[in-house]
Amino acid sequence: MLPSQRHLFDIPADVSYLNCAYMSPLLRSVVLAGERGAQRKARPWTIQTDDFFVEVEELRTLFARIAGCTADQVALVPSASYGMAVACRNVPVAAGQRVLLLDESFPSIVYPWLERARQVGAEAILLPRPEDDDWTETVLDAIDGRTAVAALPNCHWTDGGLVDLVAVATRLREVGAALVLDATQSLGALPLHLDVVRPDFMVAAGYKWLLGPYGLGYLYVADQHHTGDPIEYNWIGREGAEDFAGLVHYRDGFRPGARRFDVGETSNFALNPMARAALGQLLDWGVDQIHGTLSALTSYLAAEAAALGLDVASPEYRAGHYLGVRFPDGVPPDLFRQLQDARIYASIRGRSLRVTPHLYNDRNDIDRLLDILATTVATKD
Numbered sequence: 109m110l111p112s113q114r115h116l117f118d119i120p121a122d123v124s125y126l127n128c129a130y131m132s133p134l135l136r137s138v139v140l141a142g143e144r145g146a147q148r149k150a151r152p153w154t155i156q157t158d159d160f161f162v163e164v165e166e167l168r169t170l171f172a173r174i175a176g177c178t179a180d181q182v183a184l185v186p187s188a189s190y191g192m193a194v195a196c197r198n199v200p201v202a203a204g205q206r207v208l209l210l211d212e213s214f215p216s217i218v219y220p221w222l223e224r225a226r227q228v229g230a231e232a233i234l235l236p237r238p239e240d241d242d243w244t245e246t247v248l249d250a251i252d253g254r255t256a257v258a259a260l261p262n263c264h265w266t267d268g269g270l271v272d273l274v275a276v277a278t279r280l281r282e283v284g285a286a287l288v289l290d291a292t293q294s295l296g297a298l299p300l301h302l303d304v305v306r307p308d309f310m311v312a313a314g315y316k317w318l319l320g321p322y323g324l325g326y327l328y329v330a331d332q333h334h335t336g337d338p339i340e341y342n343w344i345g346r347e348g349a350e351d352f353a354g355l356v357h358y359r360d361g362f363r364p365g366a367r368r369f370d371v372g373e374t375s376n377f378a379l380n381p382m383a384r385a386a387l388g389q390l391l392d393w394g395v396d397q398i399h400g401t402l403s404a405l406t407s408y409l410a411a412e413a414a415a416l417g418l419d420v421a422s423p424e425y426r427a428g429h430y431l432g433v434r435f436p437d438g439v440p441p442d443l444f445r446q447l448q449d450a451r452i453y454a455s456i457r458g459r460s461l462r463v464t465p466h467l468y469n470d471r472n473d474i475d476r477l478l479d480i481l482a483t484t485v486a487t488k489d
């Protein structure tokens with residue numbers, strides 16, 4: 109268990125920010141890195157050719173350490189939807205086949221696959237939310253010889269509902285189907301065994317559990333797709349891109365690994381140093397340690413919320429860094445405003461109050477939330 113790391117963030121004493129799934133606050137060190145990075149372009153003559161490449165490679169390497177892959181397998185993208193577009197372009201789907209998605213998934217994951225399925229005459233299936241919270245069984249039941257690909261999260265973005273990726277990936281491999289992951293709401297806070305799961309592609313926006321700036325995300329690309337088609341054909345993805353004078357000579361080859369999928373202007377001199385500082389801090393803490401610490405907070409909240417008569421998923425069906433608090437008659441319309449008035453920040457997604465802490469939170473934040481929940485429940489009675 110890690111002690112509170114609140115001192116590393118700029119969070120006023122009376123704010124209980126329980127909304128990392130919306131966007132994380134930036135570490136002070138990340139803000140500083142961004143300020144320094146932005147200042148570099150005030151003096152562009154100090155930016156050397158090497159700076160376009162070396163720093164990007166450092167970022168790739170840090171992300172690879174968090175994800176459990178190699179730097180060669182990492183592309184830098186501006187958003188999860190960009191990464192998903194790359195995956196959609198490269199995973200084979202034929203007429204009559206099926207694309208499996210979880211119902212109420214984040215739209216960036218759903219729209220590209222609906223469109224791809226429509227274009228090729230495949231069927232996109234939104235698997236319904238299971239009454240018993242067992243998403244894994246729901247997905248396993250749906251996989252058969254018609255499945256071309258499943259595009260899944262490790263945990264559902266609305267309430268942390270868990271998908272056992274090892275079980276699902278094994279079944280998908282048995283039927284020869286691809287696996288594309290959206291790890292935006294899990295990577296950095298929920299341990300992932302990428303070497304066992306072995307997805308085809310995995311996207312992760314960087315501004316939530318990876319504690320980075322908005323506008324920078326990551327795409328893991330399995331080796332068998334390294335010869336695939338990027339969605340843009342930019343200069344920096346080409347071999348020989350380091351030779352700026354030679355850019356007038358067009359080349360057929362790409363830089364190695366997943367680099368061909370990098371977004372244009374990937375050498376962002378403000379965002380990349382911020383992301384490097386954030387990932388470095390995550391590695392210092394350790395994802396296992398983060399997960400253990402956050403799980404203790406959500407377990408405490410789960411027990412106390414249940415004692416108030418509120419409903420939560422049992423621990424085997426939810427990710428430890430998340431808690432969806434469900435109200436038997438729906439989320440009270442006043443709750444969000446009451447929380448805001450008390451400077452407690454959480455989200456309402458679907459029929460859950462989504463509570464997503466990080467290391468700047470401690471029991472005091474949970475107790476403040478519980479006080480409001482207790483009042484809400486009492487007022488209803």
Ligand SMILES: Cc1ncc(COP(=O)(O)O)c(C=O)c1O
Binds near residue numbers: 186293
């Ligand atoms: C599950 C999930 N994926 C992706 C995103 C962000 O997608 P994008 O980077 O395309 O804006 C979010 C944002 O809330 C999310 O919850």
